[in-house]
Amino acid sequence: MEQNLQLAKKLNVAAWIVTVAVIALVTLMRYVDLPINADLYFLPPFHATLNALTALVLIIALYFIKQKKIELHKRAIYVAIGLSTLFLLSYVAYHFTAPPTLFGDANHDGVVDAAEKAATGGLRTVYFILLATHIILAAGIFPFILFTFIRAYTNQFEKHKKMARWVFPIWLYVAITGPVCYFMLMPYYG
Numbered sequence: 001m002e003q004n005l006q007l008a009k010k011l012n013v014a015a016w017i018v019t020v021a022v023i024a025l026v027t028l029m030r031y032v033d034l035p036i037n038a039d040l041y042f043l044p045p046f047h048a049t050l051n052a053l054t055a056l057v058l059i060i061a062l063y064f065i066k067q068k069k070i071e072l073h074k075r076a077i078y079v080a081i082g083l084s085t086l087f088l089l090s091y092v093a094y095h096f097t098a099p100p101t102l103f104g105d106a107n108h109d110g111v112v113d114a115a116e117k118a119a120t121g122g123l124r125t126v127y128f129i130l131l132a133t134h135i136i137l138a139a140g141i142f143p144f145i146l147f148t149f150i151r152a153y154t155n156q157f158e159k160h161k162k163m164a165r166w167v168f169p170i171w172l173y174v175a176i177t178g179p180v181c182y183f184m185l186m187p188y189y190g
Contacts, residue, residue: 008154015146022088022142029095036097041189043094044101044182050087051178054080058172074152081149084175101189103127108190127184134177141170 061076104112104120117124148167151160 004154004156008150008156011150011154012147015143015150018146019143023139025092026139029092032096033099034096038097040094040098043090043098044185044189047087047091047094048179048182050083050090051175051182054083054087055172055175055179057083058168058175062168077149077152080171081145084145087178101185103131103185103188105188108188123184127181130177130184131181134174134181137170138174141167141174145171 057076057080061073061080064070064073064076099110102110102112104116104124106116106119120127144163144167148160148163151157151163
């Protein structure tokens with residue numbers, strides 16, 4: 001047990017380091033534009049697919065744990081974490097190399113003028129509410145996904161279950177709202 005607690009402490013430090021690095025990268029990608037000679041516009045649908053698959057795998061993981069199929073639950077969580085990691089790496093790479101796509105920018109000039117705003121109506125507000133909650137919750141839940149995983153990995157199952165009860169629905173919400181935001185933004189990709 002003591003060995004597991006020592007490992008958990010080390011993994012928690014690693015989780016915080018990864019969290020700070022990810023937040024730094026996500027912040028930096030808004031200010032840095034790396035010019036490349038490649039069209040990466042295939043990545044947003046790939047990102048939406050990864051998020052949708054993550055949501056599906058999370059639901060499967062929940063089903064397995066409810067059925068007390070712990071090994072299958074564990075495998076599903078590994079897949080969900082793998083999909084989320086792949087998403088994060090691809091998402092950051094895309095945003096370092098592509099200009100932002102603006103909701104409502106029908107003529108793709110990088111500006112949403114009054115006529116374009118009027119054309120989107122209240123849908124623009126809905127989009128921004130979904131996007132804001134998606135981004136804020138994704139940033140906030142990230143370290144807790146890692147901590148919840150660490151609790152299970154180090155056999156602290158009671159702590160794992162206690163955290164998973166609130167971490168899981170937020171992670172699932174983030175995984176679902178990612179594709180929803182993509183489909184709402186899809187008409188405005190160049």
